[in-house]
Amino acid sequence: xxxxxxxxxxxxxxxxxxxALAWEPxxxxxxxxxxxxxxxxxxxxxxxxxAVQKNNLMKQPMVxxxxxxxxxxxxxxxxxxxxxxxxxVLIAYSLIYxxxxxAKIPFNWRELTPVAVIAMDQxxxxxxxxxxxxxxxxxxxxxxxxxxxxxxxxxxxxxxDQVLTVFMEKRTGAKFVYLPYKSGGEAAxxxxxxxxxxxxxxxSENLEVWxxxxxxxxxxxxxERISYKSKVTETQSWNDIPTCKEEGLDVQYLMLRAMFxxxxxxxxxxAFYVDLFKKVSETPEYKDYMEKQALKPIFLTGKDMTxxxxxxxxxxKSLMTEAGFVAK
Amino acid sequence: MEAFGLLLHxxxxxxxxxxxLLMMVGLVLGIFVGxxxxxxGPNGVAILLPLTFTMDPTSAIVMLxxxxxxxxxxxxxxxxxxxxxxxxxxxxxTFDGYPMAQQGxxxxxxxxAFTSSFIGSLCAVLLITxxxxxxxxxxxxxxPPEFFAVYLLTFCSFVGLGREAKHKTIISMALGLLLTGIxxxxxxxxxxxxFGSTDLLRGINFLVAVIGLFGISEIxxxxxxxxxxxxxxxxxxxxVILKVWMDLPKYWVTLLRxxxxxxxxxxxxxxxxxxxxxxxxxxxxxxxDQDSFxxxxxxxxxxxxxxxxxxxxxxxxxxxALGIPGSGTAAILLGGLxxxxxxxxxxxxxxxxxxxxxxxxxMYLGNVVGLVLVLTTVPIFASVLRVxxxxxxxxxxxxxxxxxxxxxxxxxxxxxMLLFGVVGYVFKKIGIPLAPFTLALVLGNRAEDAFRQAMIxxxxxxxxxxxxxxxxxxxxxALALLFWPLIDKAFGRIGQMLRPAKA
Numbered sequence: 001x002x003x004x005x006x007x008x009x010x011x012x013x014x015x016x017x018x019x020a021l022a023w024e025p026x027x028x029x030x031x032x033x034x035x036x037x038x039x040x041x042x043x044x045x046x047x048x049x050x051a052v053q054k055n056n057l058m059k060q061p062m063v064x065x066x067x068x069x070x071x072x073x074x075x076x077x078x079x080x081x082x083x084x085x086x087x088x089v090l091i092a093y094s095l096i097y098x099x100x101x102x103a104k105i106p107f108n109w110r111e112l113t114p115v116a117v118i119a120m121d122q123x124x125x126x127x128x129x130x131x132x133x134x135x136x137x138x139x140x141x142x143x144x145x146x147x148x149x150x151x152x153x154x155x156x157x158x159x160x161d162q163v164l165t166v167f168m169e170k171r172t173g174a175k176f177v178y179l180p181y182k183s184g185g186e187a188a189x190x191x192x193x194x195x196x197x198x199x200x201x202x203x204s205e206n207l208e209v210w211x212x213x214x215x216x217x218x219x220x221x222x223x224e225r226i227s228y229k230s231k232v233t234e235t236q237s238w239n240d241i242p243t244c245k246e247e248g249l250d251v252q253y254l255m256l257r258a259m260f261x262x263x264x265x266x267x268x269x270x271a272f273y274v275d276l277f278k279k280v281s282e283t284p285e286y287k288d289y290m291e292k293q294a295l296k297p298i299f300l301t302g303k304d305m306t307x308x309x310x311x312x313x314x315x316x317k318s319l320m321t322e323a324g325f326v327a328k
Numbered sequence: 329m330e331a332f333g334l335l336l337h338x339x340x341x342x343x344x345x346x347x348x349l350l351m352m353v354g355l356v357l358g359i360f361v362g363x364x365x366x367x368x369g370p371n372g373v374a375i376l377l378p379l380t381f382t383m384d385p386t387s388a389i390v391m392l393x394x395x396x397x398x399x400x401x402x403x404x405x406x407x408x409x410x411x412x413x414x415x416x417x418x419x420x421x422t423f424d425g426y427p428m429a430q431q432g433x434x435x436x437x438x439x440x441a442f443t444s445s446f447i448g449s450l451c452a453v454l455l456i457t458x459x460x461x462x463x464x465x466x467x468x469x470x471x472p473p474e475f476f477a478v479y480l481l482t483f484c485s486f487v488g489l490g491r492e493a494k495h496k497t498i499i500s501m502a503l504g505l506l507l508t509g510i511x512x513x514x515x516x517x518x519x520x521x522x523f524g525s526t527d528l529l530r531g532i533n534f535l536v537a538v539i540g541l542f543g544i545s546e547i548x549x550x551x552x553x554x555x556x557x558x559x560x561x562x563x564x565x566x567x568v569i570l571k572v573w574m575d576l577p578k579y580w581v582t583l584l585r586x587x588x589x590x591x592x593x594x595x596x597x598x599x600x601x602x603x604x605x606x607x608x609x610x611x612x613x614x615x616x617d618q619d620s621f622x623x624x625x626x627x628x629x630x631x632x633x634x635x636x637x638x639x640x641x642x643x644x645x646x647x648x649a650l651g652i653p654g655s656g657t658a659a660i661l662l663g664g665l666x667x668x669x670x671x672x673x674x675x676x677x678x679x680x681x682x683x684x685x686x687x688x689x690x691m692y693l694g695n696v697v698g699l700v701l702v703l704t705t706v707p708i709f710a711s712v713l714r715v716x717x718x719x720x721x722x723x724x725x726x727x728x729x730x731x732x733x734x735x736x737x738x739x740x741x742x743x744x745m746l747l748f749g750v751v752g753y754v755f756k757k758i759g760i761p762l763a764p765f766t767l768a769l770v771l772g773n774r775a776e777d778a779f780r781q782a783m784i785x786x787x788x789x790x791x792x793x794x795x796x797x798x799x800x801x802x803x804x805x806a807l808a809l810l811f812w813p814l815i816d817k818a819f820g821r822i823g824q825m826l827r828p829a830k831a
Contacts, residue, residue, distance in 0.1 A: 069511065069512070069529070069530040069531060069736075070511050070512035070513070070519070070530055070531065071512050071517065073512060074529060074530050074736075075789050077526045077529060077657075081526075083666055102511065102517050102518075103517055103518055103519055104519070105519075105529075106526075120597045127744055146694075148787070156514065156517060156519030157513075157514065157515055157516055157518075158518065159518040177784055177785065178518070178784075179472070179784055179785060180514055180515050180781070181514075181781070182514055182777070185679075188680070189468070189678075190471060192468060193468035193469065193470065193471060195471030195472065195785075196785075207464075278522075327518075
């Protein structure tokens with residue numbers, strides 16, 4: 001009887017442990033970054049790499065592979081041509097909607113396999129801390145009164161930064177000239193050097209120069225303020241930055257940070273990665289990173305994610321169309 | 329003494345077992361590529377660059393710069409023992425070095441070469457140490473017009489000061505600029521010249537081009553010339569080293585003069601080769617018995633080697649601080665920095681202090697370690713040259729192919745590299761210099777972006793390039809350098825017209 005119980009227990013143990021025998025990567029997993037080194041995507045990829053490694057979430061190592069050429073189109077084409085390769089994960093952002101529209105890149109995110117949306121990134125309007133205008137109203141008034149139009153710097157051309165600039169013009173009537181730079185980091189140092197009047201960088205891109213007291217955040221392009229209340233500079237937290245709407249500038253934009261596998265992968269493989277990123281989103285490394293970079297936590301998979309992507313795609317498309325950035 | 333504190337910090341970054349090991353590996357690899365004919369500094373660094381992609385930037389650049397030092401040291405070995413300059417700037421070393429080897433004084437010549445290399449580099453590193461902090465405070469004044477003016481200066485100085493025929497330099501540069509247009513354009517966000525090909529989407533990677541242009545083309549040339557390698561055996565004993573070192577103080581004027589020439593020319597682009605010749609020529613001009621030069625005089629080794637290394641090292645300063653490379657190898661290191669997201673330029677000193685001072689500290693350490701290493705391993709490296717060329721050539725081709733593939737994991741790049749190999753071969757045959765082509769590939773995109781950003785900012789007014797003292801000075805200097813041969817001639821005429829009037 002006792003022996004029987006033992007066998008039953010062993011059998012149960014085997015049954016219970018079968019999920020662990022499900023699909024698992026057999027080669028190092030490559031996180032594909034569609035941007036240059038040091039940018040927001042790269043930093044996030046390295047955070048994920050560290051979180052997976054420190055918490056032993058996967059047996060195989062993770063490597064970050066930078067494919068930022070052609071404004072990130074390189075990464076999209078690379079993923080597209082890797083059908084069925086479950087060892088590559090793309091860390092995607094709004095370029096998956098915008099690049100095919102503006103530059104006619106032969107790519108559609110529906111050809112890849114969505115895994116999870118892991119964060120939303122904010123946009124903040126920044127000016128140089130040495131300038132006299134301390135809020136959105138003073139800034140816009142100065143822009144309108146200026147004899148030569150204010151210079152707005154941003155990442156790339158006909159992308160989120162320029163879209164925001166166009167909508168700021170539409171809502172306020174002020175005129176800006178938009179200067180495209182290769183990266184947000186470059187836009188940040190150009191603002192510090194007073195070569196441009198403002199930028200709409202993500203919080204992470206301007207964090208260091210804000211802490212150094214060289215730039216000033218004017219407003220955040222979201223419906224609500226950023227939730228993080230611990231002090232970033234000596235006097236201010238992310239939460240102290242007003243929303244643009246509060247300041248009378250009704251423009252909102254959030255950018256997804258999502259993980260995709262190439263097309264034609266099996267459901268078991270997708271399940272493995274969904275589980276992996278779920279676990280990543282629960283690690284202290286992830287939480288710490290979200291707060292430091294002022295990212296909005298979110299976790300969507302499966303149907304929720306597809307629904308979100310479709311809506312987000314439609315919204316980006318209408319913004320791009322209204323801004324006149326869709327290539328004919 | 330901010331520089332001193334930062335330098336000490338740089339040493340603490342370096343003094344880990346791992347970094348020191350990388351340094352040794354880099355030096356050995358560097359000497360190896362320096363000794364191999366057809367490789368040399370720029371090619372060696374280009375081929376080995378992808379090896380470092382998995383490292384953190386500081387380790388990677390330390391290793392790369394050690395490959396660079398190694399290659400500089402290695403170039404002297406072939407010049408003296410085999411009369412084959414590994415690098416263009418080692419040519420002057422052969423004038424007296426090879427005769428010394430023929431007279432059985434190879435060890436003495438090698439010691440002289442290594443020691444003077446070390447002294448030249450050290451002088452240049454000292455210069456970098458004390459100039460670098462000043463350059464960083466000047467950093468934030470660089471906006472698009474300033475950046476463009478600096479690139480313009482580089483392009484113009486290649487045309488105006490280069491030794492090659494002007495039209496050939498311009499042809500080479502224009503072809504390079506044309507190729508940088510391929511791919512995504514940052515300013516308009518549109519694709520250019522890709523003809524629907526997804527391989528061309530990435531643009532032409534300059535490393536792929538460089539490996540082909542230098543590495544493959546050199547193999548083709550050597551094959552054609554049926555290069556036979558015959559070398560002299562060499563061993564260095566402590567006695568010889570001490571003897572040469574005891575004699576050093578006698579030549580302090582030569583050493584100092586060559587160091588100065590090297591530092592000065594290194595900061596202006598393309599100066600390293602000119603520096604070694606200038607060092608040699610000046611040493612000869614100021615010597616009492618000029619006839620003994622070219623017949624195995626130790627001073628004839630000291631002078632060019634010191635100058636070449638001072639300029640090779642000083643060339644790193646404009647690369648780091650302004651993003652303009654002073655030599656071919658520096659141009660490749662520049663590309664390497666961009667791979668790691670370190671944008672060379674004034675802001676590098678502000679944004680990546682650890683990296684910059686780590687690199688400067690590695691220049692000191694790398695040179696000391698390198699000197700010891702070459703002195704002890706000369707016989708081994710010299711034996712490399714006794715391996716038949718037929719055995720070495722395939723190895724070089726394979727390493728070139730691996731290098732080209734590894735940059736972007738693309739098979740297309742290997743074909744591109746072979747194509748560039750043929751282009752390089754043809755260029756060498758018809759006397760079109762490769763350096764302006766490489767330079768245009770590295771800086772073309774950035775120059776174009778900077779120009780168009782400046783134009784957007786100014787509303788299309790070219791006056792922006794004279795809108796403040798800094799940018800105005802650089803732009804004017806650039807134009808002056810472009811037309812330097814004409815200006816020089818005009819001054820000569822005026823001089824001629826004045827002289828008879830005086831007489």
